[in-house]
Each structure stands twice: as C-alpha cells, then as structure tokens.
Amino acid sequence: MNxxxxxxxxxxxxxSLEVKAKMxxxxxxAISRGGLSETEKKTLLSLIDLEIKANDIEKEACEEAILAxxxxxxxxxxxxxxxxxxxxxxxxxxxxxxxxxxxxxxxV
Amino acid sequence: xxxxxxxxxxxxxxLGTRVKQSxxxxxxxxxxxxxxxxxxxxxxxxxxxRQEAEERARARREKWERFVGRVxxxxxxxxxxxxxxxxxxxxxxEEGGRRIEEAGSQVDAWGLEMRKKINTTLEEAKNQxxxxxxxxxxxxxxxxxxxxxxxxxxxEKASRARDRLSTRFNDLRDQANExxxxxxxxxxxxxxxxxxxxxxRVADIFKLPAAIQEWQSKRALERAERLREEAAAAERRxxxxxxxxxxxxxxxGSFRQVRQYVQTLETRREQKAA
Numbered sequence: 150m151n152x153x154x155x156x157x158x159x160x161x162x163x164x165s166l167e168v169k170a171k172m173x174x175x176x177x178x179a180i181s182r183g184g185l186s187e188t189e190k191k192t193l194l195s196l197i198d199l200e201i202k203a204n205d206i207e208k209e210a211c212e213e214a215i216l217a218x219x220x221x222x223x224x225x226x227x228x229x230x231x232x233x234x235x236x237x238x239x240x241x242x243x244x245x246x247x248x249x250x251x252x253x254x255x256x257v
Numbered sequence: 258x259x260x261x262x263x264x265x266x267x268x269x270x271x272l273g274t275r276v277k278q279s280x281x282x283x284x285x286x287x288x289x290x291x292x293x294x295x296x297x298x299x300x301x302x303x304x305x306x307r308q309e310a311e312e313r314a315r316a317r318r319e320k321w322e323r324f325v326g327r328v329x330x331x332x333x334x335x336x337x338x339x340x341x342x343x344x345x346x347x348x349x350x351e352e353g354g355r356r357i358e359e360a361g362s363q364v365d366a367w368g369l370e371m372r373k374k375i376n377t378t379l380e381e382a383k384n385q386x387x388x389x390x391x392x393x394x395x396x397x398x399x400x401x402x403x404x405x406x407x408x409x410x411x412x413e414k415a416s417r418a419r420d421r422l423s424t425r426f427n428d429l430r431d432q433a434n435e436x437x438x439x440x441x442x443x444x445x446x447x448x449x450x451x452x453x454x455x456x457x458r459v460a461d462i463f464k465l466p467a468a469i470q471e472w473q474s475k476r477a478l479e480r481a482e483r484l485r486e487e488a489a490a491a492e493r494r495x496x497x498x499x500x501x502x503x504x505x506x507x508x509x510g511s512f513r514q515v516r517q518y519v520q521t522l523e524t525r526r527e528q529k530a531a
Contacts, residue, residue, distance in 0.1 A: 171448055195447045202440055210433045214426065215306060221422040222313065228414035232407045233323075239403035240367060246396035247371070250389050251378040 152180045168200050 156176040160169060175193060179185040185193075375393055382389040 167449055192447055195443060196449075199440060199443055199447055199449070202443075203437070206433055206436045210429060213429045217422055217425040217429065220425075221418050224418040224421075225415055228411045228418070232411040235407040235410075236404055239400050239407070240371075242403075243396055243400040244371065244374070246399070247374050247378055247393065250392045250396065251374075251381060253382075253385075253387065 152176055152185065156180070164200050165203070168196050172196055 156173060159172050159176070162169075164172070172193060175189050176185075179189055375397075379389065379393060
C-alpha cells in the first residue's frame with residue numbers, strides 16, 4: 150500500500166470531516182515529497198487515537214442516554230398501569246354504591 | 258534523471274517504505290482491528306437496540322391507546338349518566354369533568370351496564386316511593402372526581418419523569434463535554450483547530466428532552482382546543498334539553514314524557530355512534 154492508497158483507505162472510513170481533512174493535508178504533503186516523516190506519522194497516529202477516543206465518548210453518551218430514556222419509559226408505564234388500576238377500583242366502588250342505593254342502604 | 262536525484266529518490270523511497278510498513282501495521286492494528294471492529298459492533302448493537310426500542314414503543318403505544326380509550330369511555334358514560342332525568346352530575350360542569358370527557362363518542366360494555374343499572378335503580382326506588390336521585394348523582398360525582406384525580410396524578414407523574422429525564426440529560430451532556438475538553442490538548446497538538454466540532458458530536462443526543470417537551474406541549478394545546486369544542490357542544494346540548502323539558506312541561510306533559518324524549522335522544526346518538 151503506497152501513501153496514495155493509504156489516503157484513499159482513510160477517506161473510506163467514517164472519521165470526522167475535521168480529522169479526515171487534517172490527515173489528507175498531511176498525506177498530500179507526504180505524497181508530494183514522496184515520503185512520510187516521523188512527526189507526520191506520529192501526528193497521523195495521534196489523530197486516529199483522537200478519533201477513537203471521541204467515538205468512545207460518543208458511544209458512552211449514547212448508552213447513558215438510552216438508559217435514561219428507558220428509565221423514563223418505565224416510569225410512564227408504571228404511572229399508566231397504576232392509573233388503570235385506580236380507575237378499575239373507582240368503577241367497582243361506583244357499582245357497589247349503586248347496589249347499596251338500590252337496596253335502600255343509607256350509607257353510601 | 259540525474260544520478261544524484263535517483264539516489265536520493267531511492268533512499269527516500271526506502272525510508273518511505275519502512276515508515277509506511279510500520280505505519281501500516283500500526284494503522285491496521287488501531288484502525289482495522291479497533292475502530293472497524295468497534296464500528297461493526299456499534300452498528301450491530303445500534304440495530305438490535307433500535308428493534309427493541311421499536312417493539313417497546315409499539316407496546317407502549319398500544320397500552321396508552323387502551324388507557325385513553327378507557328378514560329374516554331368513562332367520560333362518555335358520565336355524559337350519558339347526566340341525561341338521566343333529575344340526576345345532576347356536577348363534575349360535568351367543571352373543567353376537570355370536561356377534561357375527562359374528552360371527545361368520547363362511544364360507551365363501552367361496562368358503561369352501558371352501569372347506565373342500565375342506574376336506570377333500574379331509579380325506577381325501582383321510585384316505585385317504592387323513595388327518592389334516590391340525589392344519592393345517585395353524588396356517587397357519580399365521586400366516581401368522576403376519582404377518575405379526574407387519577408388522570409391528573411398520572412399527568413403529574415409523567416411531567417415529573419420528563420423533568421428528571423431533562424436533568425439527567427443535562428448532567429450527561431456536561432460529563433461528555435468535560436471528557437471532550439480533556440482531549441483538547443491532544444487535538445491542538447495534532448493540529449486540529451477550532452475544537453468545537455468534538456462537542457457537536459454529542460450535542461444532538463442531548464436535544465431529545467427538549468423535543469419531547471415540544472411534542473407534549475403541542476399535544477396539550479390540541480387537547481385543550483378539542484376540550485373547548487366539546488364543552489361548547491355539551492353546553493348547547495344541555496340548553497337544548499332544558500328548553501325542550503320546559504316546553505313539554507308547559508304543555509302539560511308529564512315527567513315520563515320528558516324522560517321518553519331524553520331516551521329518544523340517547524337512542525339516536527347511539528345509532529349515530531354505531
């Protein structure tokens with residue numbers, strides 16, 4: 150793989166545009182000179198590290214956000230189930246009240 | 258090509274080849290093995306989570322629809338119960354009652370059964386010379402208030418849950434930004450300026466609570482509008498019934514005739530709903 154092929158490979162990845170732009174800039178200079186300096190090599194590797202770290206932070210943020218949303222959904226589900234049970238209970242009490250009224254009980 | 262230039266080029270190529278080989282190995286190791294594998298893993302995980310979330314959202318939507326249907330039926334039942342002659346269901350005159358009532362256009366089996374039970378109870382009590390209209394009205398009011406309280410409690414809980422979600426998201430955003438800030442030095446050393454793009458990577462994730470709030474506000478506005486329309490229709494209907502009752506009584510009609518008229522209206526409405 151020569152530097153041009155390496156550049157093409159990097160451009161196929163879904164790295165951030167900013168990171169890709171910087172890598173392209175370094176590789177373009179290296180290609181025009183016909184070689185990659187030690188500093189450039191280190192910079193390219195640190196850019197890759199940076200991209201991987203940013204990916205990790207993004208992934209972690211996504212996971213935490215999903216957990217928070219799941220917890221929100223669970224709370225809504227629970228509230229809804231409780232409300233449905235309470236409405237059932239209120240309906241039963243109404244039936245009992247009407248039955249008592251029908252029987253002529255004073256206490257309703 | 259001059260000899261010197263060829264030599265320099267060869268040396269450069271040799272150095273370039275060694276560097277490239279070393280770089281390629283490291284790149285393969287880091288990008289190929291770590292990043293690519295992580296991306297594939299993330300994509301598979303994201304897809305699995307998306308499917309799970311879709312399934313849960315569908316179940317939640319069905320649950321919500323069943324719940325709303327239930328409340329609507331109760332609202333409908335209360336409205337019908339209010340047409341029982343002499344029974345005043347006070348809750349219907351209040352905003353809360355209108356909220357419960359929503360736009361229910363059908364009465365479920367339980368509601369129909371209860372209405373029959375109430376009519377029978379009133380009829381039997383009347384035959385026994387007892388006046389239980391007030392008691393029936395009070396029981397219906399109690400039921401209506403209970404449902405209203407339950408619905409309000411649920412809305413309150415949902416609202417609190419949303420606030421907690423919002424707080425949690427703000428905390429998460431701050432944490433993520435702190436971590437990204439820690440990378441600032443490395444980014445600057447690698448020649449990346451300005452730095453804002455890193456923060457933007459996570460910013461979208463945290464826009465969700467605001468989107469939820471906006472959606473809920475929109476729904477609340479729509480619901481309020483529907484309730485206003487329903488309330489106006491209910492008022493018109495009550496005035497019409499009162500006028501008709503007065504007319505029948507003024508013409509010397511009996512209580513039974515008023516009741517028959519109300520029942521005719523109910524039958525028509527049921528047929529229309531069916």
